[in-house]
Amino acid sequence: MKFLPTPVSGAFVVEVDARSDDRGMFARTFDARTFADRGLVPVYPQCNVSRNHRRGTLRGMHYQAQPRPEVKLVRATRGRVFDVALDLRPDSPSYLRWASVELDAASCNAFYIPAGCAHGFLTLEDECELFYQMSEAYVPELARGVRWDDPAFSIAWPFTPSVISERDAALESYSQEASV
Numbered sequence: 001m002k003f004l005p006t007p008v009s010g011a012f013v014v015e016v017d018a019r020s021d022d023r024g025m026f027a028r029t030f031d032a033r034t035f036a037d038r039g040l041v042p043v044y045p046q047c048n049v050s051r052n053h054r055r056g057t058l059r060g061m062h063y064q065a066q067p068r069p070e071v072k073l074v075r076a077t078r079g080r081v082f083d084v085a086l087d088l089r090p091d092s093p094s095y096l097r098w099a100s101v102e103l104d105a106a107s108c109n110a111f112y113i114p115a116g117c118a119h120g121f122l123t124l125e126d127e128c129e130l131f132y133q134m135s136e137a138y139v140p141e142l143a144r145g146v147r148w149d150d151p152a153f154s155i156a157w158p159f160t161p162s163v164i165s166e167r168d169a170a171l172e173s174y175s176q177e178a179s180v
């Protein structure tokens with residue numbers, strides 16, 4: 001595996017070493033020791049799947065508040081998505097900056113998103129599926145979100161979403177006080 005730094009401190013694109021032959025391909029997508037050796041969270045007690053029927057579906061920007069913030073390791077297992085990590089850590093050198101990666105099932109790449117960052121994605125084709133490894137169990141009372149289109153972040157989405165939940169469309173503009 002290769003870990004590529006991004007403009008968000010502690011967020012990495014994880015690329016696999018694909019082993020291909022005439023049968024197809026095999027790759028290791030996660031290895032706790034490799035992650036631990038790099039100071040990344042090596043334990044993921046919860047995994048999630050997200051299926052999205054239409055190109056232009058946006059989910060986000062979501063995060064889990066203190067005292068149970070989540071690290072997310074996210075990959076596309078079908079299709080391609082524009083995936084974004086947004087730094088909401090006031091003490092971070094990249095506070096309020098965002099980083100994006102095109103996650104696609106063909107390359108098996110993943111995005112390691114540190115605790116304290118919001119996450120969201122825009123699907124780039126129909127029938128996209130994502131697989132999440134989460135460092136914390138879901139706590140509904142700690143679920144938070146910020147707007148995908150908040151000028152405080154100016155995330156450069158490739159195009160305007162056409163599918164978005166009522167909850168995500170109604171998220172408030174960002175304020176540091178309300179974010180924890």
Ligand SMILES: Cc1cn([C@H]2C[C@H](O)[C@@H](COP(=O)(O)OP(=O)(O)O[C@H]3O[C@H](C)C(=O)[C@H](O)[C@H]3O)O2)c(=O)[nH]c1=O
Nearest residue numbers: 048050059060061062063072119120121132137138165
């Ligand atoms: C995360 C989670 C959600 N849920 C329930 C809560 C809702 O009733 C339903 C959908 O949850 P949510 O609206 O958060 O789903 P998305 O809008 O796809 O948000 C997800 O995608 C964005 C981009 C993320 O990064 C979040 O981790 C994740 O929440 O599943 C559970 O029951 N368990 C869970 O672990």
